[in-house]
Amino acid sequence: MPDPLYFEDFPLGAVIEYGGVDVSADEIVAFARDFDPQPFHTDEEAARAATGGLIASGWHTSALLLRMNCEAFMMRAAILEEAGVEEVRWERPVRPGDRLHVRRHTLAKRPREDRLSDGEVEFLYEVVNQDGVVAMTQRSWLLLKHRPQPFGN
Amino acid sequence: MFYEDVRVGQSLALGEAAFSREAILAFGRQFDPRIVAQAAEGRAPLAASVLHVAAAGMRQLVDARSSLRATMAERGETLPQLGVSPGFKGMRWPYPVYEGDIVSYSMETVSKRETSKPKWGLIANSFRGVNQRQEEVLVFSSVVLIARRAENM
Numbered sequence: 683m684p685d686p687l688y689f690e691d692f693p694l695g696a697v698i699e700y701g702g703v704d705v706s707a708d709e710i711v712a713f714a715r716d717f718d719p720q721p722f723h724t725d726e727e728a729a730r731a732a733t734g735g736l737i738a739s740g741w742h743t744s745a746l747l748l749r750m751n752c753e754a755f756m757m758r759a760a761i762l763e764e765a766g767v768e769e770v771r772w773e774r775p776v777r778p779g780d781r782l783h784v785r786r787h788t789l790a791k792r793p794r795e796d797r798l799s800d801g802e803v804e805f806l807y808e809v810v811n812q813d814g815v816v817a818m819t820q821r822s823w824l825l826l827k828h829r830p831q832p833f834g835n
Numbered sequence: 836m837f838y839e840d841v842r843v844g845q846s847l848a849l850g851e852a853a854f855s856r857e858a859i860l861a862f863g864r865q866f867d868p869r870i871v872a873q874a875a876e877g878r879a880p881l882a883a884s885v886l887h888v889a890a891a892g893m894r895q896l897v898d899a900r901s902s903l904r905a906t907m908a909e910r911g912e913t914l915p916q917l918g919v920s921p922g923f924k925g926m927r928w929p930y931p932v933y934e935g936d937i938v939s940y941s942m943e944t945v946s947k948r949e950t951s952k953p954k955w956g957l958i959a960n961s962f963r964g965v966n967q968r969q970e971e972v973l974v975f976s977s978v979v980l981i982a983r984r985a986e987n988m
C-alpha cells in the first residue's frame with residue numbers, strides 16, 4: 683500500500699492530468715436504462731433527430747469522473763469527509779467512441795481554525811475528450827488530514 | 836409540462852428507490868472501487884456511493900415525467916420538447932445511504948424566468964432525497980430549460 687496523500691500533498695494551483703476511459707454505445711445505453719432512460723441516451727434512432735446521435739447521461743460522465751478520481755488518488759488520500767459538490771456543468775455531449783481523461787486543478791485550500799489536524803481542499807475537475815474538448819467540469823471539496831509531524835521538531 | 840404550467844413553490848413527489856447490498860456493490864464495481872474495497876474488508880452495512888443515490892433519483896424523475904407525458908398524450912395534448920440538463924449546484928449529503936435503506940425523492944420549483952429565446956424558459960429546482968427515517972440523504976439545486984407553449988411565440 684503506497685503512502686497516504688495528505689493536505690500538504692495538494693499544492694495550491696497545481697494542475698495534473700490522469701485517467702483514460704473509453705466510452706462505448708453499449709455502456710451509454712446500459713447506464714441510461716438503469717438511471718436515465720431518456721430517448722437520446724437509450725435509442726440510437728431517436729437520438730439521431732434529437733441530439734445528432736447517442737449521448738451519455740451527464741450522471742454517467744459524473745460516475746466515470748468518480749472512477750478515474752478513485753483510481754488516481756481518492757483511494758489513497760487521507761479523506762475525512764467529502765464535503766460537498768459546489769457545481770457540476772455538463773458542457774458538451776459525450777458520445778460513443780469518446781476517450782475521456784481528467785485535468786485536475788487545486789483551486790483553494792483552507793485550514794480549519796477549530797481543528798489543527800485537517801483542512802479543506804477545493805478541486806476543479808475537467809473531464810476532457812480525445813479532441814481536447816471539456817465535456818464536464820466539477821468543483822468540489824475534500825476534507826483531508828494533515829501529514830503527521832514527527833516528534834522532536 | 837410546459838414552462839407556463841410550472842408554479843413556484845410546487846413540490847412533486849417522484850417516487851422511491853431501494854438500495855440493496857447487490858445494487859450498491861454493482862454500482863461500486865463499475866464506478867466506485869472504494870465500495871468494493873469496503874466489501875472485501877467485510878464492512879457491513881455498506882454505504883452507497885453518493886452518485887448512485889443521485890442517479891437513482893434521476894431515474895425517479897425520468898419515470899415521473901414519462902407518466903406525466905403519457906397522461907398528456909392520452910388527452911391529445913402537444914408534448915413539450917425535452918431539454919438536456921446543463922448540470923447542478925450545491926450538492927450535500929448529510930446522512931449516508933446504507934444497504935436496506937429506502938430513499939424517497941422530491942423536487943420543488945424554487946424560481947422560474949423567461950430566456951432570450953422565446954421557445955424556452957428556465958426553471959430552478961431543489962431536488963431532495965430522504966430515507967425511511969426522514970433524514971436528508973441528498974439535496975442539490977438544478978436549472979433546466981423547459982419548452983414554452985407555442986402560442987407565446
